[in-house]
């Protein structure tokens with residue numbers, strides 16, 4: 228396999244956005260349950276060598292926004308999170324290859340390499356508007372997305388944060404919340420190329436994204452899922468459903 232893999236865990240309804248309190252609870256729970264490194268946890272031997280990843284040194288994560296990159300706060304400060312949530316934000320917990328000791332792998336199956344020198348990045352994407360992700364594996368919706376009033380809601384985003392087109396979360400004309408949760412998009416398994424139709428497709432306001440890079444879960448049929456306990460954690464804290472999409476790049 229010579230491709231790279233990303234696993235999208237998308238909140239449904241797709242217009243869902245977390246509160247600062249939920250975000251704070253999520254950050255604490257990820258560290259408490261050893262899904263990520265955090266101050267006081269046993270996995271503090273992570274070496275954040277790369278320049279950008281160095282921003283995760285103090286708290287285990289950093290926040291990317293249009294304004295740039297800022298180290299995460301730990302314990303998380305709700306006022307800081309509330310400011311991040313006003314616009315687009317990506318919370319990123321990098322796990323470089325040397326740092327897996329003591330952390331749980333977020334997907335099933337785990338990678339094949341017995342040395343367990345695995346690496347991945349965990350990201351929580353929160354968009355003020357929808358991120359309208361599509362790729363070779365994830366088609367856009369068949370039709371142009373419109374509000375019930377007839378206004379087209381897609382727009383271009385040059386912020387270099389998500390690298391995808393966007394859909395307004397609230398119609399710019401009538402201010403109704405745009406709901407794409409019932410629209411279906413064709414998605415393809417990156418290993419078998421089997422296709423299926425998924426409600427909501429790759430359009431999301433909130434998604435947990437596991438970026439595996441080339442350190443692929445050990446699968447021959449592309450069946451990869453979020454660890455059930457991590458899934459439960461997401462459902463409990465955010466109080467919504469999640470569905471999963473695999474993406475190769």
Ligand SMILES: [Zn+2]
Pocket residue numbers: 374375376377378398399400401402403
């Ligand atoms: Zn409208």
